[in-house]
Amino acid sequence: MAGLLVRDCDVLQFNNGQPEFLIHHNIRVEENRIEAIYPTGEWQSNPDIKVIDAGGMLAVPGMINTHAHVPMVLFRGVAEDVPLEEWFNDYIFPMESNLTPEDVYWGAMLGIAEMIEAGITCVADHYFFMDSVAEAIQKSGIRGDLAWAVFEHEGLEKLDETTAFITRWQGQANDRIRTWLGPHSPYLCGPEFLKTCAQKAVELDVGIHLHVSETKEQVALSRQKYGMTPIRLLEETGILERPTILAHCLFPEEEDLVLLRNHPAGIGHAPKTYMRAGLELGSLQPYLDNQIPIGLASDGAASNSTLDLYEQMRLMGLTQKIVEGDARSMPLDDILRIAFLGGANVCRHSELGNLKPGNLADIVLIRQDRASQIPRLNIAANLVYASSATDVDTVICDGQILLQGRQHLTLNKDQIKQEVEGRLEKLVTRVPGRKVAVYPT
């Protein structure tokens, strides 16, 4: 791989967690790492170095999507304006019973194309037929933290299938692929099953990615059934001993915060999903106060419509101000920390989330020339509240250019579109009595 020079951009960099903007800088990439970041100077052309002229653009770290079901882009728009229970039981769980590994592959390819266009270079995905997702990750050039979702009713044999996936793919694609165990949630996996998952995760030395506490009803149901909060249940079953990605994890009680603070847990936050489902919004302040990592998440496009973390970033800022009733809540620095560093912390990627020498070269260039981005009195405010995913121009992951001038270099979008559209009729058919699981009420 030849060297790469990203020339004359501004750079978002975190120093001791504090976001700063370096103006007119070069980023020098060697192999898959950032070698140096330094003020733009004279440049003498060197045939061994590929140059990207990034004048007028802002370089930010590739975003990390901490909780997604990427292939669900296949179901974008099929279940609108329905409450959560109906969404699961009448639409999504029946339709998911139609999926084949090929469907999942093309769904993953479409979702990855969308994420690359939105400046996302790493995704913690939680779905079925994960070999297909791993293949799509491998081909596309982004990173995946992949978990094969499993329900208790599928049995231990299925769990073994998902653990075989873990060993097959751990560290593949130049370590762009990492694997996690993926029990669905404490509401669809009971204590004994969760205990077995925790033991398997110890044996395999992997983390666990699952849904927890999406609604207040789920917390109440857990208290009624097990006499404890879902988070306490995760602690009692040994799940919290492992690194965990906790999708949603809203409404923590005081004792939950103590548990999360004392374990390697991180939260995936997806405000657009909560708003669309008409769910109550929880405050993130308790997590910030307890230094529990939070990252942005898209969840699936069937509940979210897009896999766009710039939108989630903006919505997180706006909703938290409303929840707290205070314009001072969730200031820009906190938003940027969560959006970039937070995702890396949640997914346990110490070499991502910050553009600094030695880190992996996951770099996104954002155009700054739209009328709404002028003037540049406050670059942070422009980035959070006046930019969008469509301003992403160039995406580099692991030192490889995946998107330039918004053109894909690793994916054929026309072919992906054709493959996806050819599968839709079969996928949205609902066969009475057939579904992958039942959402409890």
Ligand SMILES: [Zn+2]
């Ligand atoms: Zn989810």
